[in-house]
Amino acid sequence: MKDQLQNLLIKCIGDLIDQGVISEMPSKIRLDHTKDRSHGDYATNVALMLAKQANVNPKELAQTIIKQLGVAEFIEKTEIAGPGFINFFLSSESSSSVINEIIDSGKGYGVSNIGAGQSVLLEYVSANPTGPLHVGHGRGAAYGATVSNLLRTVGFKVDNEYYVNDAGRQMDILTVSIFLRYLELSGEKVRFPDNGYQGSYIKDIVGRISERYGDTFQIESTLVFDGICKDGIDGGDKESHIDELIARSKNLLGADFKSIFEVGIESILNGIKEDLADFGVVFEKWFSEQSLIDSGLAESSIDKLQKSKHVYTKDGALWFRTTEYGDEKDRVVVRDNGIHTYFASDIAYHLEKFERGYDKVINVWGADHHGYIARVKASIAAFNHDPEKLEIILVQFANLYRGGKKVQMSTRSGSFVTLEDLRNEVGNDAARFFYILRKSEQHMDFDLDLAKSKTNENPVFYIQYAYARISSVFRQVQDKGINFNHKGADLSLLLEESEKTILRELNRYRGVIETSALQYEPHQLAYYLRDLAAHFHSYYNACPFILEDQNLTQARLSLIYATKQVLENGLHILGVSAPDSM
């Protein structure tokens, strides 16, 4: 409907240009759903925009435009309002026709082909596999999964990808942490390093190792600790301490070091996968950082940079001239000790991503990574790819509050609330919904006490309740033996204010899906559903649906059936269930 009106408007302005009333097409014609129903269904500001170049006052121009527009069967009337807006009132027939469209399309209502099958690589979460996901990761997971659903709904082909940082020093630290706990649990005296991973999940991993390998790795702990420099708390340097422990452990364990590591990473990764799957977040691809090194891609991409003279040596390290592409300083790719930096892997990873030939590459990152954008884009540009094609969405942190106090989270110290805990406390639906309710740039305060103790206040229940209520009405319909069929319904009987309001909302749905998807803003959909539910609840209290008057009954049932369908489709995109009863 909006498209028709928009086309009509564009044609009209074209005509006026031909007539010399105005000189050029405005860059953007705005035709919006009105906020206030007294302003009609749609409003445009073209007259205001063009008044200057036409050199007449806006209201006069609006008059001219309306005259030129002529009559269309779907418009009941037009009005000039305020400083020169043109308001369009749709005929009741055209606005209620959405009911049949919705019911006939069912679960497919809202699906479109705006994306035209373009392929999208969407990377998100990508939390380091050093422990279970915590509530901070949950936000990225819920956000990414919902954006993915939205993009698919509007016709993009989306691959969800998780980048697994399974290489580098942190993996060594993880392995040593497991090893030391293993020794400890087999009775050895261990002074656990400050910098080790202290979470209880490490002990679970030790359990698996014992199952698989028994006590084959057991050695006297003095062999591990003798001669190692002091830890941080003991007045030494915690970084050197753990590095020496890593070197010693590798030495003592030989190939067994890798065995321990493999059990650890597998266990953690499986945990993460299950956790996400339970949360309704499914990744098609798990991309391993180690695979970049094993395949030689990390090495070869640096070679390429060397050939194209984008790198140079300084202070024994290899530097990438990212400043050539607008970064504030050059970045080290290979350290003076010959070890690749994390950035080196990322260069290879993004090169690899681009070479897979996606139309769009999107990264969802935590806000703490924003300083990283320039260098990654630089690396893309250095390989002669278009850095603009990489879209980076920064998701701000979720701060946790408990008892009115901010909860400090650290994987290392083990002092965090896991995503699993949260899901168990508040349920998947509430968690999914709550996470995307704030736009990604907004810092989020996640009040655990509120989420746990007052779950009924969560807006997700309000929406689900609307859905359940409608389901309940249709159970009644069935019990009473009423034969509901929207096809025969006389929708012109829907004359109540609350009915017109719901019709307006239903007409908005497709537009909401479109903007939510294209702007990567799931919260817009969440707010829409909240509004739709509110209008339904209001209607529910104002009007009975099952009445003596069969025609009115059919019309009203059609309206709420369509509402139910839109609620269902919208909730589905958000990854939230739509229960028939609660």
Add this chain to the structure above:
RNA sequence: GCGCCCGUAGCUCAGCUGGAUAGAGUGUCGGCCUCCGAAGCCGAAUGUCGUGCGUUCAAAUCGCAUCGGGCGCACCA
């Protein structure tokens, strides 16, 4: 010091590709179940849209400045 994000009702936040009287939830106060689910509805009160200047017919929305909060500025990942 530099960069990014945020500053809107008591609290948590929408609105921000400029548009018509600034909106929700929650909290406070007062009503509504012999009637399709009261996890609901109806009504009331509440605002220097951080501040200042500018652009514009029109600014919460755009620009500049400034104040406040968060985060980032590694040969860590």
